[in-house]
Amino acid sequence: MTERYKVDYQSPIGVIEIVGSNEAIYSILFAEEDILVNPISEDTPQVIKDCYSQLDEYFKGERHEFTFPMMIEGTPFQQLVWQSLTTIPFAKTASYKHIAVTMGNEKAIRAVGTANGRNKLSIVIPCHRIIGASGKLVGYAGGLWRKEWLLNHEQKFQQLK
Incomplete structure (x- = not known):
């Protein structure tokens, strides 16, 4: 198995743990701790430094x-969902149903929701851009307050694109 490294990034909405190897990033998840346990160092692989930056x-x-290399680990269905999430433009939102329809299976709404919740590449695979069909914020592993912050952040900076 490929050796994996961890680095913590202090974001405005909490510590984010980056896990990767010399070749790719495997996960970007909000940490339980509010302190940096794994600081970046000279020995940190370049791909993790690129992700951090x-x-x-x-x-x-x-x-x-x-643009850094990623290793997306999941079932073929999960990978299809996550690939569909990457098509949601910056500062825009979509519903679980929209993703299911995009994938050609309108009845897979719950399965899409489950796969969305298992996304290990937060922010990069933008599961925070998924909202309920009613337009309300729904489920986010990092907490709904973070989801709201991320959506507001993207709205604020969308014109710079």
């Missing part, structure tokens, strides 16, 4: 897309 640019409103 791109997240920093995102939170500064300077980046709308991510």
Whole structure:
């Protein structure tokens, strides 16, 4: 198995744990701790440094897309859902039903919701852009307050694209 490294990034909405190898990023998730346990260092693999830098640019409103290599681990269905999420434009939203229809299976709404909740590449695969069919904010593993913050952040910086 490929050696994995962890680095913590202090975002405006909490600590984000980045897990990756020398080749790719495996996960970007909000940490339980409010302190940086795994700081970036000279020995940190370049791909993790690139992810860290791109997240920093995102939170500064300077980046709308991510270009570092990622390893997306999940079932074929989950991967299809996550790929569909990447088609939602910066500062826009879509519903679970929209994603299900896009995938060609209108009845897969709940399965899309479940896959959305298992996304390990927060922000980069923009599960925060999924809202309920009613237009209300629904489920977000990082907490609805973070989801609201991210959507407001993107609205604020959409004109810079």
